Amino acid sequence: xxxxxxxxxxLLHTSxxxxxxxxxxxxCAQIGxxxxxxxxxxxxxxxxxxxARSIHIxxxxxxxxxxxxxxxxxxxxxNTKLKICLFVKVVAIPWKRNSIK
Numbered sequence: 458x459x460x461x462x463x464x465x466x467x468l469l470h471t472s473x474x475x476x477x478x479x480x481x482x483x484x485c486a487q488i489g490x491x492x493x494x495x496x497x498x499x500x501x502x503x504x505x506x507x508x509a510r511s512i513h514i515x516x517x518x519x520x521x522x523x524x525x526x527x528x529x530x531x532x533x534x535x536n537t538k539l540k541i542c543l544f545v546k547v548v549a550i551p552w553k554r555n556s557i558k
Contacts, residue, residue: 461485461499469503478515480504 461467467483481503487496507515 459483459501462497463487463499467499467501473519475516476512478507478512478519480507 459467461484463485465486468486470482470484472478472480472482483499483501483503485496485499
């Protein structure tokens with residue numbers, strides 16, 4: 458357990474910046490909390506710095522992965538719409554025609 462300068466337990470975060478991708482760090486628990494206006498400024502890296510090649514490659518991989526995830530989400534939404542259209546065409550419309558007769 459790591460305590461910040463306030464005496465509170467520090468929170469473990471993960472950096473997603475291009476310069477420190479996937480690098481974990483501890484910070485004051487009050488950082489970013491709406492009800493706190495100040496924090497003690499505690500900051501400590503958990504992981505050692507990455508090599509230059511990792512810093513160059515990982516952000517591109519993360520961007521590619523995020524783009525692919527957006528594509529999968531868009532395709533899933535389109536698939537859902539197609540299923541609804543198919544249901545309406547195959548089940549609902551013939552049922553309505555049969556019930557009118």
